[in-house]
Amino acid sequence: MQFKNVFHELLEMRDDKGKKSRRGGDERKHTRRRAKSHIAPEHTLSSPAPVEQSKWANLPPELLLDIIQRVEASETSWPARRDVIACASVCKSWREITKEIVKTPEQCGWLTFPVSLKQPGPRDHPIQCFIKRERETSTYLLYLGLSPALCGDVSKLLLAARKVRRAASTHFVVSLAADEFSRASNSYVGKLRSNFLGSKFTVYDSQPPQGSAIQTNYWSHRKMNSKTVSPRIPAGSYSVATVCYELNILRTRGPRRMQCIMQSIPVSAVQEGGVAPTPTELATCLPPKCCPMHVSKGSKQLANLCSSVPTTDLEQGTKDPLILKNKAPRWHEQLQCWCLNFKGRVTVASVKNFQLVAGVEPCHNVPLAEQERVILQFGKIGKDIFTMDYRYPLSAFQAFAVCLSSFDTKPACE
Template sequence: MPMKSFVREIGNISKKSSERKHKLRRGRAHIAPEASSASSSSSSSGFSTALIEQGQWANLPPELLLDIIQRVEARETCWPGRRDVVACASVCRSWREITKELVKTPEQCGFLTFPISLKQPGPRDTPIPCYIRRERATSTYRLYMGLSPALSGDLSKLLLAAKKIRRATSTDFVISLVGDDFSRSSSAYIGKLRSNFLGTKFNVFDSQPSDDSTVQSSCQSHKKIHSSQVPHRVPVSNYNTANISYELNVLRTRGPRRMQCTMHSIPISAIEEGGTAPTPMAFTNCLDQHSSPLLGSKGKRLRVGCNSTGSGKSLKSVQGAPLVLKNKAPRWHEQLQCWCLNFKGRVTVASVKNFQLVAAVEPSQNVTLVEQEKVILQFGKIGKDIFTMDYRYPLSAFQAFAICLSSFDTKPACE
């Protein structure tokens, strides 16, 4: 059976299953099992509810489920097709668990599938091409997966969105999984970028820590909030995972902006031979520490620091030195009379915002010359409000997007 027909069959059966569920819910009194005792009745009712929630697909043999999802995963290598993989994970709980086991991380397969993929490191060999669309009227920035709007068209997949919020002494870029909800109390909120008054220093805050022992949480205030006032998921904590600094250009010398990114959540050993970068496998539920205690994997309360300014500091650094990214040095083109970088055709418009980042490595560190010259993140302009963003290991899409957002903020002292 062709793959499209198979997926269409899944959809038809899913619709029929949902219709049956709706009828069963409306006529629940007709399917309630008869029992002599209350305990047997409650257990039978719970068993029936579980069957209703799982549906008919949960009764398939695990070997058959595994074979079906393996075939779907092997065929769908680009985003429009990978919607079928996500659809398989939405059929029932059994399908979801098997799909999560089969789908590899972007570092291993080079594809983005689930939302958590945006927090995981990119592939090692080839970068993931994306582009950013800027909307000046609403001060929003949207990250799409694809080469460009002209090539991707309607097949572009929205990955992340950010909204610029100006404050008296700083500027915030609130980053969300959706393009129309930028509230920190929303489940779509995943982090933010905050600048200083001059726009020369930035802090990247993540809604969840990559490693509980490396970063410290920061809360909005010490004010106690009752559990009845907190929604189901309220990300009231932010974790300072990276710092971005732009070099001041007081003498107004010619040349592109010079920047440096210190990734507190990524050790320098990640780019060494055999090194690994932190890879979260699921989103954590962030609840207010006063209303609901934060419990670790062993049931222990996590230590969470709190201050009134919302600018968290690192409790401990990563094991060893953190990864530091710097600008790749451009060369001066005599004929064009400008500074040039080889973007391999991904950038077509000259702009002071364009940059390429490579690892800043000390001679004592065990990093090969190939890794030192490898471009980890590149960002450049291709239209009036269209920019390309290509990232790779060890950065994630969220981290790369936050770094690129720092280039959009005004910097009068760096031009």
């Protein structure tokens, strides 16, 4: 049987299963209306009825492994790579094998699952993306591909951000969906916040950095008034990077000068044999399998519960973080302007264009070639189209957040 026929049958089974669930929902509508409004703890519920497994879940593991390996090897780009996602959506056994086969972006250079957006990019070559700005809605969309002209409508949406202006700062809320920017949704991945002058930006992640001590506290369960309550620490409260722009009020220092302190990435990541944190799971806003319950006097007790997590853990970062600085441009006498070699990826002159390299001290023993390697590149190619190329040790989310800082107004820095 050809693989295409296999996927057609999978899609038909998924549609049939959706129709059955809708019919069952209509039959249980009146029963739900008579049910109580409160939510019972999970341990008091009776064991659920056994779920009927599809015939694909009973395939021999060897055959299943060979099928997914062939699909994963043949589909190396979007939108065809969604067949790999379809394999992971069949059942639990398919999902576990698919997760084992699919490698991280560092190893294969491909973005497959949502967690890939928070994993470091490849070491040998950059992942090329482009950002589309929508002025009417103050929305910024990150797509995977060389440029919109080459990709057309088949471009893969990676991340979306919405700009929110406030009295003393500007916020960029980053989400997996282009129409959902609530911090309470599962699509929320982080945010970027500026200071009053727009000269300093802080990148917040929705989940703690890999290996942080707070990770165990974040998913822990505490007992309060004989009830099991899941502590809901505000999403996006983990500072992972800081972007600083030098003040240039008199406009005598030339283009913008910026510096990024990657608090979650050690400087050893750019050394030979260095490793950057690589998360394996994408945490959601609320822990799964936990039921939020109404608690009297809950606001005060919940605040005490969240405050029980040490603040040192909340603000804990790498002792020796990686520092990125913008590559100094050169003055072109004939064009009478500052220039950088973007290797054809940037075509329009703009104050927003930049290239970031590792700013390391001599004591770190980083090779000169690695110090000159461009880790993040951002530039303009159209009125509202920009390119973004990133590589190891940055992730797509970190690179996108740094590029968003370039869109904010900086009257004192340019």
